[in-house]
Amino acid sequence: MNKSKFSLMQLRADLKASWAIAKKDVRIYYIKPGTLMFGILFPLFMFLSFAVGKNAPAATLIPGLISITILFSSSSIGPMVIPTERRVKTFERLQSAPISFYSIILGKTLGGFLFSLFIGVIPLLIGIVWFETQITSPIALIAGLTLASYCFATLGIMFASFPTENPGDIMMLLNFVRLPLIFISGLYIPIESLPEWGQVVAAFSPLTYANDLVRYALEVKTLYGPVLDSIVLLFFTGVFLLLSMRIQRKFREGVSMRKRRVKQG
């Protein structure tokens, strides 16, 4: 068979497999009352615990609430699902199928992305219904929700690529990154008010750009501009995906190898 024809067929097969994996993940892991409640309530309470008592009008808090909801919902599922699938060996089922490793990663991120997109719309609706939040730029809002959801889904997948069968190991590591991010990304303290070193650090946080983009879509306020926000989010997505692949390849045999060493020892 012609090589390019085969590559095209394989690409089609990979994309179909990614979609099948995403659908399966949504059915098994995402549409569960517990997951949905956790996805909404955890960021909501976390946000309220820091935002309540501030003098800012409630409507101005909505972009931050959307950003934090997307961050937590999209980055949490991968680290829960992948180690669990490693433990019950269903991840090996995916690895043994005639599909590329990219399609597995794409499928896994796609599931987290769809879940997060759905969850992210909830605080937006709360804002529209109760706090008179207005969408000033629908395109920027769609870009903000989709780019942020996909970016943070890949962040979760990147952490889940480390070879462990215990979701707790990954969540611990992930929280070391996620929790500081919410303080330096302009959610509670405007970036302009941060000290100089804080502003430099903020520039390295994808949450900064996600929040800036959503804020632009709802309040027309922006620090970097929607185009730069979108480009940087795409850049972070690419970096996280690339690192996911690298880590997965490096540690592909990590879990079984460790077990085997113990067994042989």
Add this chain to the structure above:
Amino acid sequence: MVNAIEAIGLAKNYGDVLAVNHINFEVKKGEIFGFLGPNGAGKTTTIRMLTSLTKPSDGTAKIFGHDIQRETLVAKRYMGIVPEISNIYDDLSAWDNLIFTGELYQVNKPERERRAKELLDMFGLYDRRNEKAKGFSKGMKRRLTISMGLINNPQLLFLDEPTSGLDVQSALIIKDVVRDLNQKSVTIFLTTHNIEEANVTCDRVAIIHKGKIAAIDTPEKLKKTIQSVQSVEVAFDKTSPKILKELEKILHVNEVRKEGDKFRLYTHDPASVLEGLWEYAQENNLKPISLSTLGPSLEDVFVRLTELDVKTEKGEF
């Protein structure tokens, strides 16, 4: 004709441990090939390398002529894989598990639905197709795992311990399906601890020990290599613990094993042992209720090839 599997100097290191030591073998198209070995011998590592789940440290393997490392995806299209642990999705129904696997293997929708129905029927699961797999027994889960391995009509099926720890009904269904598949020219690579299962199922077997192929041939030819290991099996009308020790004293008896209510006396001279046995029975007022002479079994070959280490391990304890 191209071989279904060709292992070429396949090796795998785990740190300092050489789990598989440069093994070479071929599996012919349409063959049922048994891969036997004690725990830790390298069976699962070999299967993982052949299915591309583990990267070899050295050497390679070809699946229907396609290099598993360079043409991984093409090689995988020929395979169905049934791992030792039933890796099904507990939260999906039996039907959805099969449909999802069909999607992964790019089986088109009408075909995967037809195939799912056929397989569920074949494995006696069709009536429970809409139930979540988490409610299934171990045997049902195993049957579902095998049916998932067959959804893409593979030309080569890897079966890792297919009947280990199963109920009789499930084990019988699986054995029937394996025979049926073989009649349809599907090549089967089978690892098992059950030597008798390999003896009656496999066209050829390889015995792997400490990461090396210790022997590879048809079961009957392997048995012929140890013709000196013959045995006499006897059951008496009554039994006592001292019989085992006393039978060992009979001339030309090399070893005695108690197997249920029977004693198996290993020898290179069954005729002399029969005479000695007759005398022993008369002297001790025992009546033999069954008596037979047996050639070496595949298990004897297996024990012979791995015996040295069993003794060593016992010594260490």
